[in-house]
Amino acid sequence: MACGIGLYVGIESAPYIAAACISMVLVWVFSEENGDRRMRGFGISMAVTTLICLFISTPIANWFTPFCDALSIVYTQLTVLVAIVLFGLSFTGKYLPSPFYRFMAAGLFGGIALALTIAIYPQCLHGPYAGLDPRISDIWLANVSEAEAFHTYIKGDIVGGTAMIILPIFTLIGIWFYHKKTGNGYGLAPRSILIFTSLACVAGLVQTRSMAFAASFAIPFSAYLLASGLAWAETRKTTWRKNIARLSFLVLLAPITLPLLLSLFTKKDLEIKKTATAQAQKCLSANVLKSLNTLAPSTALTQIDLGAAILAHTDLKVTTAPYHRNTQGILASLDMFMGNEAEAKQAVINMQADYVIACRKNGETGLYLNKAPAGMMSQLIAGNTPTWLEELDMDQDVLLVYKVKLQP
Secondary structure: OHHHHHHHHOHHHHHHHHHHHHHHHHHHHOOOOOHHHHHHHHHHHHHHHHHHHHHHHOOHHHOOOOOOOOOOHHHHHHHHHHHHHHHHHOOOHHHOOOHHHHHHHHHHHHHHHHHHHHHHOHHHHHOOOOOOOHHHHHHHHHHOHHHOOHHHHHHHOHHHHHHHHHHHHHHHHHHHHHHHHHOOOOOHHHHHHHHHHHHHHHHHHHOHHHHHHHHHHOHHHHHHHHHHHHHHHOOOOOHHHHHHHHHHHHHHOOOOHHHHHHHHHOHHHHHHHHHHHHHHHHHHOHHHHHHHHHOOOOEEEEOOOOHHHHHHHOOOEEOOOOOOOOHHHHHHHHHHHHOOHHHHHHHHHHHOOOEEEEEOOOHHHHHHHHHOOOOHHHHHHOOOOOOOEEEOOOOOOOEEEEEEOOOO
16 A cells, blocks of 8 residues: 555655565565465555555546656556566465576566556656656756766765765665674565665666665664674773774764765865855745735746745745746746747746746856856846846845836
8 A cells, every 4th residue: 555655645656666566576485474465465455556546646537648757557557567467476376386486477477567568658768757848857957966867966966975875885784794693684674675775776876866765774774783883892801992892883884974074075065065055045035035025916937946935935926846847837937047038028928927036146047147148147147137127126135036017
């Protein structure tokens, strides 16, 4: 049931649902207690829950529309096919007594279910954002740090990237040590934790934000590794040796130690990032944005990152916010701030906006200035306001606010 609800909450949960399916299949593969019944019940409840979630979350007209970025017929079909495979396999145990043959059978039929889904919906093979407008992908999404590939993210933020991946590294060492000590590294609990951590890491390498989940799954065996080290410290003969050993393990196995050391060598980069973050947060702060409540409630064409904050703290409606399905609004924002005057004016007309609002200094403003040095954002900051916009004095040096003066 949790797997079906997970797909309903967000497709980002797909790697963890895959981990749950693999973990459950291995219970059957190794003939563990009630493996047949547990695998059968798992498949049925996952498929039923997914179907129910599809019915309550999607209009009837879209039940058979393939969306790659949300629960749709694509993922519902796959879970139903997987449930059929698990249900069928649960009755074949007596014919497949060997774990090897069980594993091969599960891999074969699970692969067929996946291949069939890909054959019917090949567009989703390119990921949930495959259908996005290229400009949204290339200009906006490519600069969303949590959506970057991990190798790209860690190049720009080695401290943050190391902090994300250090616990998964510790857990691999912890599982190895646990198996060496107990011989039970392939048991249900350690095996399942390893599967969840590994698949979350793979997902995190593709999209950085998933690496945080890998760190969460890695906590049990990272803690085990530390506890084992402290237990070893207790075997030292003298108090001072015990204390040195304890302190050494606490420092070496603390997830903050390596990132902290790296930060000493990247202090300048951290200061630059801190300054940029402070400028962005100032633009999004409630105190700054509440000044917009002096404007007549209407619709504002905003920067992408500014829209949600304006919606939260003011009475204005917004055209744009950082959600990839807000295609029309994001494109309008790109046209307004990166396009020429004619493109900007058409964007305002299309969105029926009464105001145009942007930050004077934030990452998005810098992005527009770099990618379109002759675009409207550059013109507005230089004070070259077109005749169809009237700059409003908001008594602060944070926002650019304009009233639209188009003739009806």
